[in-house]
Amino acid sequence: MRLGMIGFGNIAQTLLTQLKQTLDAPLEHLAVLVLPEMVDETEARLTSEFASVAGEFAVVTDAQALLSHRPELVVECAGHAAVLAHAPSVLHAGIDVVIVSIGALSDEALEKELRAAASAGGARLILPAGAVGGVDLLAALGAAGGLEVRYRGSKPPLAWSGTPAEQALDLGALDDAAIFFRGTAREAAREFPKNANVAATLALAGAGFEATQVELVADPAAPGNVHEYSVVSPLAKYTMRIENLPSAGNAKTSVSTVYSVLREIRNRIGPVAI
Ligand SMILES: NC(=O)c1ccc[n+]([C@@H]2O[C@H](COP(=O)([O-])OP(=O)(O)OC[C@H]3O[C@@H](n4cnc5c(N)ncnc54)[C@H](O)[C@@H]3O)[C@@H](O)[C@H]2O)c1
Missing domain, CATH: 3.30.360.10 (Dihydrodipicolinate Reductase; domain 2)
Structure with missing residues (x-):
């Protein structure tokens, strides 16, 4: 799979650790979209800690660059501002987006924009259960x-x-x-x-x-x-x-949220979706 990721904070890094431990084979490609000031640190951490997760890596700072790496799925784990800045373009390009910062959709205008972009691009906005169940x-x-x-x-x-x-x-x-x-x-x-x-x-x-x-x-x-x-x-x-x-790196994030995103990815890769 070619995976795109927006954000490289606690959820993103815990997710990569889980992928490293549970994937049968490495991802074909991983592109990570970060803030410009995070590029060097992210490249260094991907190389030193997550080299086995994917065959190839790219670190980018905008949605067009992310799309140039042809991700099949993009996972947002960065916050409301990042959903607003990047998710509409990715959906418009026909790529499904898993949104972790679901609270961003309480902004009615943003929810409308995301739904319209998904319809126009023929893509899906995937809202994982996150910290909750049922x-x-x-x-x-x-x-x-x-x-x-x-x-x-x-x-x-x-x-x-x-x-x-x-x-x-x-x-x-x-x-x-x-x-x-x-x-x-x-x-x-x-x-x-x-x-x-x-x-x-x-x-x-x-x-x-x-x-x-x-x-x-x-x-x-x-x-x-x-x-x-x-x-x-x-x-x-x-x-x-x-x-x-709570997640080890961020007491405000429930660790089960990461597993819920992992499930979305595994359901795309594995032979059974559940
Ligand atoms: N759905 C749920 O149940 C659930 C549960 C917990 C957390 N969350 C949400 O998940 C998100 C991430 O949580 P976290 O614990 O990883 O936070 P975090 O603060 O550890 O990481 C967020 C990362 O995103 C980066 N970032 C911020 N704006 C960006 C932008 N415009 N472009 C690229 N990168 C950007 C930051 O530099 C940071 O590295 C938060 O919005 C949080 O509210 C959702």
Whole structure:
């Protein structure tokens, strides 16, 4: 496979480590799109740590250069700004894009642009389950309509540092769980953009950004990043609770996110997709 990757941070590097350990054969080609100031470091790290992942490598700084390497699939793991800057051109060129920064799609104009680019290019925007699970059932039930989806995201109090939770609560002094946000997935994404991925994933799979209800909680007893949601539909009801371990390089990223992207790649390469 010829793979393109946007970003070379924690998710990208953990993904390459997983590919190194699990691929039966190296990728044919890997092209990585990074910020200009990251080029030298990325080239050095690819050579020293990830040489066995692909037969050939390229490091580029814009979407046209990425496309010149003819990737069959591009994986974005870089953030909202990178989705905006690069994903439309890649989709327009007919190449499928896996978007990890799904919270970016809470920006209605960007969601519209991505959908239009995918339609024009005959490509697909692939939204992996990421840190959450059960998205297959939610998306399937969504087709029947009548969904009620309630999501609750809990983290240890200090994991909410640097967010508006700091204004609502004394994060260092909590003894019990405290809910500091209640609203729609659209409002949650606007107020907590760095924590918007799971709410956005559930909204896009199911009832949409306005009808998906979100609660955010600072909980001293939370064992990590905990995602709970319940779904009521005319066809079925279910609840999910996922306790994620943080990724070694970035406590804000649940490590299962990387495995969810790995699954998308393996499903493209292997004889069975599941
Ligand atoms: N879907 C989910 O469940 C889920 C879960 C966790 C994280 N995420 C998202 O995944 C993304 C990456 O997470 P991470 O932990 O790897 O972050 P990170 O900060 O470790 O890495 C991001 C990398 O992207 C690079 N970058 C930023 N802007 C860029 C641009 N315009 N072009 C090229 N490279 C650019 C940065 O230099 C950095 O190396 C974040 O947007 C995060 O919100 C999604």
